Amino acid sequence: MDERAPHESFAKLADETRVDILRAVAVAERDRESGGEEPYLSFSELRDRVEVSNSSRFAYHLDQLTGTFLHKADRGYTFTWSGERIVRTILAGGYGTPIEFDSVPVEGACPACGADALRAGAERVMIRVRCADCDGPIASFPLTPGLAADREPEAIVQAAERRTRSDFDDIFAGDCPKCAGRLDHEIRERDALPGDPFLTINRCRECLAPFGLPLSMWALSHPATVAFYWNRGIDIRSKPIWNLFAHLSDGGWTVEVESEPRTYRVTLREDEDELRLTFDADLSVTDVARLTSEA
Ligand SMILES: [Zn+2]
Ligand SMILES: [Zn+2]
The missing domain is CATH 3.10.450 (Nuclear Transport Factor 2; Chain: A,)
Known part of the structure; x- marks a missing residue:
């Protein structure tokens, strides 16, 4: 477990070349021939994949990443856990750019007013399904840049819903969908939905992510x-x-x-x-x- 202070670790990313190095490791991993093995890149293999003017400069940047974001072995360099996580976030993108798409009609009736007028649209980092008649929020799903890339709005909504279903399965098993840490469950008496007076709050002990889920949904899996x-x-x-x-x-x-x-x-x-x-x-x-x- 790396016990380095997070602010020191993140400070090591404040350089374009270092981000390029992490990206190069990810590209090498994607392109490798063998399936199961961890990809190790030698110093020279990495050096060839990153544009930097001189070798000692490159060695300095690589050294800054090693231990925190890259692991160094005899065979070469590979990601640490946090290096792998951070590069996925970097590659999936979306920094400072709001994710937007035109709202689309979705099938079904509003549980509050019964109108067949549901629409799903982007609201900041969430996709929200709302009733166009009473404006009631019906359901919401996390909206990620990867989700919105190369998909039409209908497909974005479908994929977001599928992801949420698989998150439910993690939650039912007591695992955090974001980090696989253990969840603590709590049942609150609160109208989660018309017809379901209980809301379960499931909080991750590790990454602190909270997940609210109506109790009735626990029957689904x-x-x-x-x-x-x-x-x-x-x-x-x-x-x-x-x-x-x-x-x-x-x-x-x-x-x-x-x-x-x-x-x-x-x-x-x-x-x-x-x-x-x-x-x-x-x-x-x-x-x-x-x-x-x-x-
Ligand atoms: Zn309604
Ligand atoms: Zn977590």
Whole structure:
């Protein structure tokens, strides 16, 4: 673990040549022939890939990166963990340039007013799905420069939603989607959505990132939920999140709390059938019940 103070580490990046060196390592990694191995570049290989007027100047800059952003071994240089992270951020870009795209209509009804008037648009670092009738915010997803590059607005929204679904899976497993650190979960009584009175707050112990998620959404990844819908010809994992919220507002899905011991019941209904998942206060599923009209 590198215990160097962050401000000292970042100060080492305040030079164009050093950023070019990190970029060159990333390009070499992309272009390498072998799949699994870590790419090591020798001093001369790196030197050939970076434009700098003299060798001793280059050696000085390389030395400044070594230990913090580059690891030096007998075979040559490769990224440290922070070097790899920082170069991905640099390459994916977007410094000081707002990411913008024209809002697009998305399918589904507003859980607050019922209008079929949902639109998704860029709002600073987020994509927000709003109701064009009541202006209520329905859902939001992180908007990254990589997401917005080489995609049409509809595809940006779809990809953002997919990424959020995979983030959900990390959160359900107790892992931070940003750094893989451990999450602490907390359940707050607060109208997260019309029809769901509980909001789970999931905070990373390491990078401090907070993730808010309505309690009902925790039912989504359970195999019983996936099967319940799959048996009815519905792939619940591919339904946009904002379409699912309508199930809560129309009473199709309900969320209830029991006090002793404290448990939360999420009931999903489809036609005459019900699936009920019980969660304990740590958000683990403790019981799954199927109630069906079918014999
Ligand atoms: Zn509305
Ligand atoms: Zn984290």
